[in-house]
Amino acid sequence: MQIHWPLVVSTACQRVGLGLFICAFVMGSPVPLAVVAWVTLGLLAVGGIASIFHLQRPQRFFNAFSNFKSHLTQEAFITPFLGLALLACGLNGVLYDLGDATFVVGLVAAVLAAAFLVCTGLAYQMGSRPAWNTPFVLVLFLLTALEAGTIGVVVLWLVAGGLVPVACVAVALAATVVCALCQAAYVRRMRSVGYGVNVNATEPPYRSVFIMWVVMGVALPLVALGLMFAMPAAALVLAALAWLSCAGGIAAWTVLFFKGAHKVKLFPMYPVDLNLDM
């Protein structure tokens, strides 16, 4: 399958941004949630602009709200509410003080963020692409967001100037390990999806992006997070490196995700078959 770069950028930004907000809300944020909301809004804006470039006729964007059975429509429908909820969080303490309602607004934004990620994950889960025809797709969309989010919370603690709770780093490490294991299982599954479209990610043309994912998405974040215990003076740099590397790893993973998602062949038992993979 062709790599749809705008979608690589948009889904990576969504997962990093929304994962950060959800994790900061659930795990507790050392900086005001309003700041986190603005970071998330910024990443969502970048992702949204990127996804517009994917559309061939972006001026018809508002047609996207037509079919509620489509996960893309569901995603589009959630977007304005999510944006408003994040904006409400972002302006809290600047234009107004929500007081006790801060938690409720944050909760609404977090739930909408999770719903958005679920819709995106489900959108890619389709039978015509054997590599994507698995609940792994949804699980991985959520796990990658969790990985980026937990590492992001570690960065927030360090930016706020405080000591990072060990449990917080442990959760980030655990999320990274679990996510990497799931991704490895997905890669292994791709080798035997049938329909003549099995993919061995360790061989060309997938090899380079596979290595990029292993380095950026698994090795660097784990090493950087681990080194924080040995080199506390460089903790902020290491955590930031882990977060950026994790974001790059998500992008590399998404490229592999697209490259490996070939369409079923009609008659895989014959050497000459349709060669129109789009």
Next chain:
Amino acid sequence: MESTSQKHYGMVIDLDKCTGCQACAVACKMENDVDLGVFWERVYRMGPIGQFPDQLEMFYFPNQCMHCENPSCITVCPTKATYQTDDGIVLVDANLCFGCQYCIWACPYEARTLNPNTKTVEKCILCVHRLEQGEQPMCAYTCTTGCRVAGDMNDPDSEISRILAANADRVFRVHPEFGNQPSVVYLLPRKGAETLCKSIGRS
């Protein structure tokens, strides 16, 4: 007495008759003014595999929109540009399509193309304008071997229903496991597709 049952248009393609002449693909482009680089209809050669003379397999496979009864393209289309008529034909409203290509990804049959000129998705329309006039789609009209017949699959007296009934042992739908229930039905070749027949449990 007038029949009250709903029409359901479909097509049968006898792979035993297709010679791969591509006349259908050309006729489709001319009839529907399909742009260069865009195809609503293609004919592929499957094979050859096996050893000459007795185990050699090869056949031609015309491919187009299957006008599924349960089309995944309609489910995923966020704009409702893709829709199904009451008589089962799946169409695309080019004025609504914004070119997200989600339908192209979701279709298991490689039936859809993004037109780089109009920047919308296109596919076979089963020549609905001809069917409404009681004529065959241009691909079927032009076919040199008469391997294609379109018509109302709900009408037991229609030509397509008679062909399907007479060749029940050869009726074959591509990838039925996806649940799309294609309305374009194939008749398996009597010879030259033994591997395919074996894979779907036919002798």
